[in-house]
Amino acid sequence: MISFLDLKKINNRFRVEFETKIADILDSGWYLQGNENKDFSSNFASYCGTKYCLGVANGLDALNLIIKGYGFKDKDEIIVPANTFIATILAVSANDCKPVLVEPDINTYCINPDLIEEKITSKTKAIIVVHLYGQITPMEKILKIAKKYNLKVIEDSAQAHGAVYQNKKAGNLGDAAAFSFYPGKNLGALGDGGAVTTNDKELFDKIKAIANYGSDYKYHHIYKGVNSRLDEIQAAILNIKLNYLDKDNSRRREIANYYCQNTKNPKIILPKAYSELAHVWHLFVIRCDDRSALQNYLKDHNIQTNIHYPIAPHKQIAYMELNQERFPITEKIHDTVISIPISPVMKDVEVEIVTRILNDW
Ligand SMILES: *Cc1c(COP(=O)(O)O)cnc(C)c1O
Secondary structure, eight states: OBOSOOHHHHHHTTHHHHHHHHHHHHHHTOOBSSHHHHHHHHHHHHHHTOSEEEEESOHHHHHHHHHHHHTOOTTOEEEEESSSOHHHHHHHHHTTOEEEEEOBOTTTSSBOGGGTGGGOOTTEEEEEEEOGGGBOOOOHHHHHHHHHHTOEEEEEOTTOTTOEETTEETTSSSSEEEEEOOTTSSSOOSSOOEEEEESOHHHHHHHHHHHBTTEEETTEESSOOOBOOOBHHHHHHHHHHHTTHHHHHHHHHHHHHHHHHHOOOTTOBOOOOSSGGGBOOSOEEEEOSSHHHHHHHHHHTTBOOBOSOSSOGGGSGGGGGGTTOOOHHHHHHHHHEEEEOOOTTOOHHHHHHHHHHHHHO
């Protein structure tokens, strides 16, 4: 069986480092808001090239906190890609803002910069870009539009740790960015985790307080805050794994390049990286018209696959108010995508087998 993502194997590479560190934390008696969290925030900020980073409980919280930090509310409109994981849109509606969906570019699967301007109204406050499947959204035009209309640009970087666009990393391309360290992400914890990165001190201080019960000083509460913390053990795990992130991303690129160069089946549409470094291949997503036939065929040949994602956000029961809207490109993507195995621990021989089996279909 070629597994879709062997998390046990991924993490076993660091087992000794993990065990030593976890034992130290156990012995320290200090489990939250300690040195590991401090170190990770500073290490991840310098990795991304931002001035600030705040460790939080998960990626959805990171998005939520950015929206709260900017004070968006009361049906303020936020532009989001129609083609994204639901969390991006949940963060908008959770803050009583209105998600305004925009179709993707079929070549990048990210929001289409050419379709944004027509959706801007006097209530628009921000654009959230999602670097989907690990590829950075082409930002040039989006940043220009944001400047013209005085909008904040928020990056959902949950799938793009370490991706580089015009010499800047994901997380340092807009006004603020949200990261997730869910175990399956390119930088994954052994549980939940997330972070906000930004160069905006005022926003950072506010988010830091909001995430800590709205308190900037113990038992003094200036906001109606929440509790969203990255615990010491997860921060320690992430500190260790951050050292290997670039190497792991390079291995993902190697595998993706092999797939792209050697998969030759007219029924399969391959993904394209518009620039080598802009893509960290969180997922390798192919498309084909008869998706379920391909998925069954791969399963019969012991290859695990996944669908990212089967139902578009505007088609979900939770978003009944959007069910009548039409996003044909988004729908087409949701109907035809299938994710094949990619991970830093995949062996060459496994990549070759997957490719051969795809070509034989
Ligand atoms: C994983 C993910 C999130 C949410 O992260 P969690 O840590 O699971 O809350 C948000 N957006 C995107 C695009 C994601 O892939």
